[in-house]
Amino acid sequence: MNARLKFIQKLCAGANLWQDCNVMKTCCTAALLAAAILWSGCAFGPHGMVLEPVGPSPEASGSTTNGTLVVYSAYEVTEPGIGDFEHRHHYSDYKILSEDGKPLQTVHNDVGTVVKEATRVQLPPGKYRVVASSNGYGTVIVPVVIAANRTTVVHLVGGYSWASDAGLNQANSVILPDGEIVGWRATE
Numbered sequence: 001m002n003a004r005l006k007f008i009q010k011l012c013a014g015a016n017l018w019q020d021c022n023v024m025k026t027c028c029t030a031a032l033l034a035a036a037i038l039w040s041g042c043a044f045g046p047h048g049m050v051l052e053p054v055g056p057s058p059e060a061s062g063s064t065t066n067g068t069l070v071v072y073s074a075y076e077v078t079e080p081g082i083g084d085f086e087h088r089h090h091y092s093d094y095k096i097l098s099e100d101g102k103p104l105q106t107v108h109n110d111v112g113t114v115v116k117e118a119t120r121v122q123l124p125p126g127k128y129r130v131v132a133s134s135n136g137y138g139t140v141i142v143p144v145v146i147a148a149n150r151t152t153v154v155h156l157v158g159g160y161s162w163a164s165d166a167g168l169n170q171a172n173s174v175i176l177p178d179g180e181i182v183g184w185r186a187t188e
Helices: 002-013 015-043
Strands: 067-072 075-077 089-091 094-098 103-107 120-123 126-134 138-146 151-155 173-175 181-185
Touching (some): 067 126, 067 138
Parallel strands (some): 067 151
Antiparallel strands (some): 067 120, 075 089, 126 138, 151 181
């Protein structure tokens, strides 16, 4: 009987009961806040995999002081539009950053023709970073070297045949974890 009386007195007094509830609310709030902080680390982490630097092919490709960058990023499927009679695949847009990570340019990676062609970007010689989508790896960061009169090609789609680039092999190329060649390894 005494236990019931004490319980009823505690209910009637209410002060201690509310203090117990406030302690519980504080503990629950702290636990939820900690979980939110941990989960946000997953959502706002780094862009993804950083590859080795990709450089130009050894062959000259023009007679200008600039070099050319061509990035075959993961495909985006577009909705049919006026004059577009099928779902047309085009390469996804990507960003070019300076070597220290400052944004320089966002490239709309579609030349607008029926042929699946990536946009050719003229850049002054130097080192840059490309942030692009890759099939199977999400967003990747690819350091690139641009040289005058040469073309730096980055393949992130997968399944490309490098047969036309004589001399390119696993030893002198940048590769993805699945063995797909991304481009020539930079020598500078």
